Amino acid sequence: MNPKPLLDALAPDANGLVPAIAQQFDTGEVLMMAWMSRESIEATISTGEAHYWSRSRGKLWRKGETSGQTQRVVDLRIDCDGDTLLLQVDQKGVACHTGRRNCFYRRLGGAGLESFAPVQTDPKQLYQSS
Amino acid sequence: MNPKPLLDALAPDANGLVPAIAQQFDTGEVLMMAWMSRESIEATISTGEAHYWSRSRGKLWRKGETSGQTQRVVDLRIDCDGDTLLLQVDQKGVACHTGRRNCFYRRLGGAGLESFAPVQTDPKQLYQSS
Numbered sequence: 737m738n739p740k741p742l743l744d745a746l747a748p749d750a751n752g753l754v755p756a757i758a759q760q761f762d763t764g765e766v767l768m769m770a771w772m773s774r775e776s777i778e779a780t781i782s783t784g785e786a787h788y789w790s791r792s793r794g795k796l797w798r799k800g801e802t803s804g805q806t807q808r809v810v811d812l813r814i815d816c817d818g819d820t821l822l823l824q825v826d827q828k829g830v831a832c833h834t835g836r837r838n839c840f841y842r843r844l845g846g847a848g849l850e851s852f853a854p855v856q857t858d859p860k861q862l863y864q865s866s
Numbered sequence: 867m868n869p870k871p872l873l874d875a876l877a878p879d880a881n882g883l884v885p886a887i888a889q890q891f892d893t894g895e896v897l898m899m900a901w902m903s904r905e906s907i908e909a910t911i912s913t914g915e916a917h918y919w920s921r922s923r924g925k926l927w928r929k930g931e932t933s934g935q936t937q938r939v940v941d942l943r944i945d946c947d948g949d950t951l952l953l954q955v956d957q958k959g960v961a962c963h964t965g966r967r968n969c970f971y972r973r974l975g976g977a978g979l980e981s982f983a984p985v986q987t988d989p990k991q992l993y994q995s996s
Contacts, residue, residue, distance in 0.1 A: 737974060737975075737976060738978075739974070741974065741978035741979045742974045742979060745972070745979055755885050755899060755950075757887055757896060757899065759894075759896055763894065764889075764893065764894020764895065764896075765894065766887060766889055766894075766896065766952055768945070769885060769887065769945065769950040781974070811973055812973060812974045813970040813971075813972060813973045813974075814970070814972050814973075814974075814979070815898070815899065815969040815970050815972075816962055816963065816964050816966075816969045816971070817969075820885075820899040820969070820970075822896055822970040832946050833946065834946050836946075839945040839946045839947075839950070840943040840944070840945050840950075840952040841943075841946070842875070842943060842944050842945075843941055843942060843943045843944075844867060844869070844871065844872045844911070844942045844943075844944075845867075846867060848868075848871035849871045849872060849875055849944070
């Protein structure tokens with residue numbers, strides 16, 4: 737698929753990035769938010785696997801490249817202002833580096849922040865050195 | 867509810883803002899993404915209505931203050947890194963200023979960007995001067 741129409745509509749920030757929301761395509765679960773560059777959008781479209789831009793490492797990053805927890809992209813959407821993307825994906829395993837299915841496992845409750853989602857996979861297993 | 871536990875966990879950007887994803891609580895539909903400041907988080911928690919920070923206008927903004935398309939907040943979640951919020955909301959009417967239910971109405975297809983969601987409410991009706 738030609739990425740140009742999407743890139744033409746893109747309104748990135750001063751760092752050339754846009755927030756990208758990853759949502760499990762069939763359940764609607766919001767899995768995570770990460771950042772995409774033009775390069776990561778092109779890599780995502782050409783491979784069908786979600787690629788992001790790691791701001792901490794300053795490099796292109798294929799989701800799951802270390803952990804194996806990849807995201808197959810089912811649909812790629814852009815918002816009205818062109819400054820946010822919504823990826824509908826099929827998440828393999830867990831999206832969060834804590835081993836939880838999604839990153840939004842803490843909510844504000846009467847007793848403070850409540851962690852309500854279980855760790856499904858031990859992070860040591862996800863990031864063991866090979 | 868006391869906002870302090872959430873504010874303590876918050877890792878805002880250099881402008882004091884975090885991206886906030888608004889999701890319809892019962893259907894899972896991702897409605898929009900906007901930005902929140904500490905002030906907008908406090909206003910959201912104290913009123914139960916979503917407040918954002920308008921970067922273009924440089925001011926606190928209650929969602930729907932002009933259009934009437936308000937968001938009642940059902941749940942407020944924070945991600946693993948503290949730098950993104952997920953609001954589960956009950957959206958009144960339409961979330962998008964174009965009059966569509968959500969802002970992600972364009973997808974990349976073989977023929978370019980495809981607009982696939984109908985305008986539900988004429989924006990002229992949403993933003994008519996009173």
